[in-house]
């Protein structure tokens with residue numbers, strides 16, 4: 001049996017009518033950029049993330065950039081973040097003219113370790129930027145405490161954790177600002193690119209709203225240097241439809257994660273993912289750890305299993321960040337995660353039979 005890594009066709013088939021109608025409405029209105037489709041989505045997503053304001057933008061990367069600007073990150077500043085994430089988390093710091101500084105990850109979850117983060121702070125650190133990796137919230141209460149004690153704003157990269165919770169509070173509700181991506185493969189995905197910043201701060205929300213639209217205070221008046229980071233009308237309309245289904249999809253992912261836990265529990269040499277204490281993850285990715293990962297990955301591919309790796313190279317060792325001067329061994333937790341992590345097929349519609357096929361193939365693949 002072949003099992004795909006992700007099956008967006010299976011997600012769209014049952015809601016095709018709703019999506020078609022939403023897109024048709026945008027075409028009829030010709031409200032292609034921002035407009036009512038985007039506003040309606042923003043109004044629904046802000047409370048979903050436990051916030052007063054949601055500002056829709058054209059990608060998660062743009063959301064992070066604007067959130068850091070609003071948090072007051074300027075050229076020459078430092079932002080403390082994780083070396084084990086999608087590269088955008090660090091890009092946003094660089095776009096502000098600031099320097100990403102790193103601390104190691106918790107070896108159980110792969111999430112930024114708040115104690116290591118505290119030890120890495122300097123007098124120039126202007127923001128804390130943990131990631132809810134794989135849909136599992138970081139230790140965000142510890143980061144809130146650190147943020148308060150040090151007076152450094154917390155920005156949550158929730159690009160993988162739409163709908164996750166930590167002690168009852170939704171992902172996106174922690175710190176000064178939080179950022180989401182609606183890249184198609186995320187738990188809540190657009191029909192193209194998309195992202196959002198959420199916050200409770202009226203001033204920050206107003207500034208981000210201006211910055212995404214060429215920093216216009218009023219038409220043709222530009223308060224500062226702005227960006228074209230606007231969300232498209234079609235994306236807002238599609239996202240508003242899909243948001244209504246997100247809790248159902250996340251529940252199905254939880255069921256699938258529970259099934260993997262049972263199917264994989266007995267396999268020697270496979271380390272299963274561990275949620276943060278108090279967290280309800282949304283399993284954006286189901287990531288196990290294995291020795292000799294690339295060989296296991298190759299064997300799974302031969303068996304028709306769509307496995308993948310998130311992420312094979314830690315950010316501090318990327319050529320783009322060579323100028324930061326990190327050597328291998330700098331963050332051993334992140335480096336061993338990068339060497340051993342293996343993402344198994346995970347999507348709301350995955351069937352028990354598909355998961356059994358994945359488990360059987362993995363059992364064979366890890367045999368020496």
Ligand SMILES: *Cc1c(COP(=O)(O)O)cnc(C)c1O
Pocket residue numbers: 059060061062085086088089131157159160180181182183194195
């Ligand atoms: C996807 C992702 C982003 C960037 O989102 P885009 O919409 O692709 O720009 C940022 N951070 C993390 C952790 C992500 O997974």
